[in-house]
Amino acid sequence: MGRRPGQTAASRRLLPITIAALVVLALVPVRFMAFAGWFADLSAVVAAPVSQPLRALAAWVAPARAGGSPPEQVAELEQQRDHYAALYHRMRDENARLRELVRQLQGGIALNPELPLRLYTASVVGASSDLSSPLLTVRAGRRHGVERNTVATVAGVQLLGRVDRAAERLCYVRPITAPEAGSIIGTVMVSDEGGLLCRLAPVGDGTLRGDAEFPASPEGRPTPEVAPGHLVRLSDPVWPPSAQMLVIGQIERVEPAPDAPLRRVITVRPTVRLERVSEVVLRILQETTDEGGGP
Amino acid sequence: MNWLTFAIVAWFALGLELGLRPALRLGPEALAPSFVLPLAVFVCLWAPHRVALWACLACGLIVDLTWRHPISGGGAATIVGPYALGYLLGGQLVLTLRGVLIRGNPLTMAVMSMLAAAVAHVVVVAAMTVRTLYGDPIDFAPASELLVRLGASAYTGVAGLALSLLLIPLTPAFGFQQQATHRRIARRS
Numbered sequence: 001m002g003r004r005p006g007q008t009a010a011s012r013r014l015l016p017i018t019i020a021a022l023v024v025l026a027l028v029p030v031r032f033m034a035f036a037g038w039f040a041d042l043s044a045v046v047a048a049p050v051s052q053p054l055r056a057l058a059a060w061v062a063p064a065r066a067g068g069s070p071p072e073q074v075a076e077l078e079q080q081r082d083h084y085a086a087l088y089h090r091m092r093d094e095n096a097r098l099r100e101l102v103r104q105l106q107g108g109i110a111l112n113p114e115l116p117l118r119l120y121t122a123s124v125v126g127a128s129s130d131l132s133s134p135l136l137t138v139r140a141g142r143r144h145g146v147e148r149n150t151v152a153t154v155a156g157v158q159l160l161g162r163v164d165r166a167a168e169r170l171c172y173v174r175p176i177t178a179p180e181a182g183s184i185i186g187t188v189m190v191s192d193e194g195g196l197l198c199r200l201a202p203v204g205d206g207t208l209r210g211d212a213e214f215p216a217s218p219e220g221r222p223t224p225e226v227a228p229g230h231l232v233r234l235s236d237p238v239w240p241p242s243a244q245m246l247v248i249g250q251i252e253r254v255e256p257a258p259d260a261p262l263r264r265v266i267t268v269r270p271t272v273r274l275e276r277v278s279e280v281v282l283r284i285l286q287e288t289t290d291e292g293g294g295p
Numbered sequence: 296m297n298w299l300t301f302a303i304v305a306w307f308a309l310g311l312e313l314g315l316r317p318a319l320r321l322g323p324e325a326l327a328p329s330f331v332l333p334l335a336v337f338v339c340l341w342a343p344h345r346v347a348l349w350a351c352l353a354c355g356l357i358v359d360l361t362w363r364h365p366i367s368g369g370g371a372a373t374i375v376g377p378y379a380l381g382y383l384l385g386g387q388l389v390l391t392l393r394g395v396l397i398r399g400n401p402l403t404m405a406v407m408s409m410l411a412a413a414v415a416h417v418v419v420v421a422a423m424t425v426r427t428l429y430g431d432p433i434d435f436a437p438a439s440e441l442l443v444r445l446g447a448s449a450y451t452g453v454a455g456l457a458l459s460l461l462l463i464p465l466t467p468a469f470g471f472q473q474q475a476t477h478r479r480i481a482r483r484s
Contacts, residue, residue, distance in 0.1 A: 015348060019383065022352070026376025026422045029431050030366055036373040043309075043360040050310025058318030126313030129331070130362035130378075130419075132440060135371055137313070164363075164371055172363055172371060180365040180434045275317045275325075 041167040044125065044137050048170075051126035052139070059278035079156035082247065086157045089189075089233060089245040117242050120144055120282045125170070127275065134178035134275065136160075140282055141169040151243040151283045158271050159234055159246040160280055171282075175274040176248065179204045185236035186248045188212050188226050188266065196226060197235065200248065200268055206275070207252065211263045226254050232268045242283055247271060296342045297470035301350060304465070308334045308458075309357055319450075326446045328454035331358055332415060333408040335382050336455060337462045339389035340398045340407070341471040347386055355382030355415070367432040374426075374433075381418035385411030401459035408455025409448055416444035 025033075122140035127133075140146050152160040152173045161175040174181055183201040190196060200208035212226050232248045249270040257263040311330040320327045335354040339347040355378040362378065363371040389407050396403050424437040 012345075015345065018352060019380070022376045022379045022383075024376075026374065026380055027425055029429075030364075030372040030374065030426075030433060033372055033374060036360070036375050039375075040360045040363065040373040043357055044313075047306070047309045047313055047361065050307055051312075051314035054310055054314030055317070058315050062318045126310075126361070127317050128361065128363050129309075129312050129316075129329075129358045130364070132435065133363050133365060133371065135363045135365075164369070174365075174371075178365070180367075275320065 037165075037167075041170060044167075044170050048125040048137075048139060052123055055124055055126060056278045059276060062276060075155075082155075082157040086233070086245045086247070090241075093235070093244060094241070116286045118145065118284045118286045120146070120284055121279060122282060123279050124277055135164060135172040135174055136275075136277070136280075138163075138171050138173050138280055138282070139169070141167050141171050143168055144282075145284045145286070146171045146282055147284075149240070150285075151240060151246075152280045153246060153283060154272050154274065154277045154280055156281070157247050159243065159248055160274055160277065162239075163282070173280065177202050177206050177208060177270065177274050183210065184208065184234065184239075184248065186232040186268070187235040187245075188251065189231045189233060190226060195230075198232065198266060198268075200232070200266075203267075206269065206273065208249065208268045209265065211257060211260075212254075212266050213263060226251065226264050226266060228252060228254060232266075240283075240285070242285065296338070296346050296350070297468065300465075300468045300470070301338065301353075304462070305331065305334060305354060305357065308354075309361065312358070313361060321450065326443065326450050328447065328450040329358075329412060330454055330458060332382065332385065332412050332451055333404060333455035333458040334462070335386055336389050336404060336408045336411050337459070338469070339386045339411075340393055340396065340403070341466060341469065344390055347390055348383060351382040351386030352379050355379030358382070365434045367434055372433070377419040377422040378415065380422065381415030382411075384418050385413075385415040388414050399463060401456055401463065404459035404462070405452045405456035408458075409452030412448035412451040413445055416441070416448055420444060 120140055122138050122144075124136050125139050126137045128135050128137075138152070146163055146166045148163055148166055150163040150166070150171070152163065154160045159176055161173050161178070161181065164172045164174045166172075176184055179202050181202055183199050186198050186200055188195040188198055196212050198210050198212040200210035203209050228251050230251045232251060233245045234243055234248055235245070247270075249268040251266050252269045253267040255265045255267075257265050308330045315330070316327040331354045335351045338350040342350060356375070358378040359375050360373060362373065364374055365371050389411055392407070396407070420437055420441045423433065423435045423440070426433055427435055427437065
């Protein structure tokens with residue numbers, strides 16, 4: 001059962017043709033590579049049954065939270081505490097914002113109520129195969145209501161990042177610590193009443209770094225001091241309201257800014273190692289279905 | 296070669312690559328090993344020339360498809376080609392050298408995985424550098440990437456050593472010998 005000569009010649013030609021096609025594809029601008037996204041989603045779906053258990057195993061061996069996981073009940077209570085703390089801060093900020101708005105408009109506008117939020121827990125099925133890409137592949141997609149920019153969290157209120165792209169069954173989340181994630185505005189919680197604004201940019205080693213701005217303090221009142229251990233919460237108008245006051249991380253280091261005496265440069269590290277998480281919570285905005293119609 | 300066995304092992308290697316990499320990251324540069332490349336090296340050590348090159352292309356292609364590359368201004372793109380070509384050249388290096396290698400030795404897999412990974416990463420960095428030269432909106436710093444990737448190549452050698460302990464006993468399942476026998480019989484007839 002030998003191969004026919006024509007068939008052999010065709011198979012010999014196929015390899016150089018394939019190589020030539022790959023050279024062209026390797027150099028063609030990314031705007032022409034959209035078609036590859038479908039194949040990429042397919043390969044991620046195919047790899048998921050193996051990569052997901054291995055990732056869970058890796059997360060068990062090397063947990064995302066330093067020092068190992070606390071007992072289940074303690075973890076649950078901590079999660080609830082963090083959730084309500086975030087809620088309290090968000091409501092307080094929202095209250096202040098609305099008061100300011102009412103004052104400015106002298107009352108009388110109807111504000112849209114906040115859209116209801118649905119929390120969807122999904123497992124991380126893998127990371128990128130290349131070192132330079134920090135995107136996490138999560139097993140939840142458009143069919144679950146996930147869209148681009150859907151906010152992802154870990155362990156309740158630790159901010160993970162935003163969805164970069166949502167496929168039918170999978171989505172790709174860009175962690176806030178990814179170098180290309182861009183800067184993020186947070187509030188250093190120096191007290192329960194509030195704190196100082198800071199603009200943080202990812203460093204590339206899993207931390208974020210930036211200036212903490214000290215407000216001008218009235219005569220006689222000490223300026224609040226930023227210290228390692230303080231929590232930093234999201235306070236960035238670019239992010240959705242439902243994500244405000246989620247935890248960005250904890251201050252690891254405080255250094256004086258060389259050029260501005262009233263500023264401190266802070267280094268913030270998320271409370272978990274974001275690249276190692278095996279499960280995320282997606283905060284999906286639910287669309288209201290009732291358009292005012294009666295029963 | 297038994298392509299079904301190859302596909303199953305490649306699937307498992309891809310799972311290792313995507314699942315274990317974050318846990319195996321080392322240092323601030325996040326060096327991580329590859330698990331798919333040692334498989335390509337293993338096939339190149341044993342399979343006929345053309346079959347080995349096709350296997351390298353297949354391995355490189357699946358790595359390309361699972362690499363979401365960040366682009367400037369947000370978003371990410373899948374770029375087909377850099378790893379496929381890189382694995383092809385890395386595989387060609389192994390094919391060129393395999394006559395003087397002890398194929399059944401795990402250390403051979405380790406060293407060849409390291410060298411092939413270095414070649415593959417040089418090709419990837421070259422392809423991405425060309426893209427940055429003509430203004431493709433990708434976030435890529437060639438110099439630092441090359442250094443990190445060469446470090447990762449050494450780490451891939453360690454993964455190659457570990458994988459060789461699994462792959463070498465699996466050699467009969469790949470059917471390399473069977474194919475060579477078929478070819479001899481065909482040549483005689």
